[in-house]
Structure formats: structure tokens, C-alpha cells
Amino acid sequence: MPAPYRGGCLCGAIRYEATAAPLGAGYCHCSLCRRATGAPIFLGVAFPRVSFRMLQGTTHTHASSARGIRHFCGDCGSALFFELLDKPHQWEVMIGSLDDASDIEPSIHVCVSSGVGWLQIADGLPRRP
Ligand SMILES: [Zn+2]
Numbered sequence: 461m462p463a464p465y466r467g468g469c470l471c472g473a474i475r476y477e478a479t480a481a482p483l484g485a486g487y488c489h490c491s492l493c494r495r496a497t498g499a500p501i502f503l504g505v506a507f508p509r510v511s512f513r514m515l516q517g518t519t520h521t522h523a524s525s526a527r528g529i530r531h532f533c534g535d536c537g538s539a540l541f542f543e544l545l546d547k548p549h550q551w552e553v554m555i556g557s558l559d560d561a562s563d564i565e566p567s568i569h570v571c572v573s574s575g576v577g578w579l580q581i582a583d584g585l586p587r588r589p
């Protein structure tokens with residue numbers, strides 16, 4: 461899918477777009493990401509922040525650690541963005557919120573050592589503990 465990448469939450473209150481190509485996509489297995497998404501694994505895709513803009517609605521936020529702020533829809537609860545405070549030039553989007561993520565390929569797994577043991581993805585990608 462060519463840019464812009466568009467997406468939004470489950471109820472439709474929040475819509476966004478990113479007009480540049482993704483910087484990268486990766487899985488995180490940590491316990492914070494599990495709780496924030498309600499899923500056994502997190503998959504985020506980073507876009508240049510200058511290329512990202514909200515089209516509709518305003519997110520609610522939660523500072524889940526000193527490192528990041530999680531954005532979600534206050535109406536339907538969909539997890540949407542992870543704002544990394546030490547990476548101000550990028551904006552991380554939860555890949556499941558995109559309308560079409562078919563051309564985005566993850567390239568790494570992080571926090572693998574704190575993941576759930578039964579989830580094994582045999583994709584051959586690099587893994588960081
Ligand atoms: Zn919503």
C-alpha cells in the first residue's frame with residue numbers, strides 16, 4: 461500500500477495518517493506491552509513523527525514507564541500509539557490499528573526473555589533478550 465498509511469480505533473472516533481514510509485517494525489514481548497494491548501505480544505511500526513498527524517479525535521494517554529507514553533481511545537479502549545520519550549523523531553503505531561498493514565514487515569523481536577514461553581514465532585528474525 462502506498463503512503464499515506466491511515467488507521468484508527470475500533471469505534472472510529474480516532475483516525476490518523478502517516479505520509480512517509482515506515483522506519484521499521486518490531487515485536488515486543490515485555491509485560492507492559494502485554495498489559496497495554498491485552499495480547500501476548502506487541503507489534504509496533506515506527507513512522508517519522510513529522511509525517512504523522514491526527515485526522516480526527518484525541519487520544520487518552522498513560523505514562524506506563526519513564527520511557528514512554530501509551531495512547532488509546534477513551535471511548536472504545538483501542539491501544540493506538542506508543543510515544544517513546546527518548547526517540548522524539550519517531551511515532552510508533554500499533555500495527556493492528558492500520559487500515560492496511562500488508563506491506564509492512566517486522567524486522568526484530570525485543571524483550572524476548574520476558575515473553576510468554578508458549579508463543580514461538582519461527583520467522584528467523586533477530587531476537588534481543
Ligand atoms: Zn475508539
Ligand SMILES: [Zn+2]
Binds near residue numbers: 490491
Ligand atoms: Zn514492550
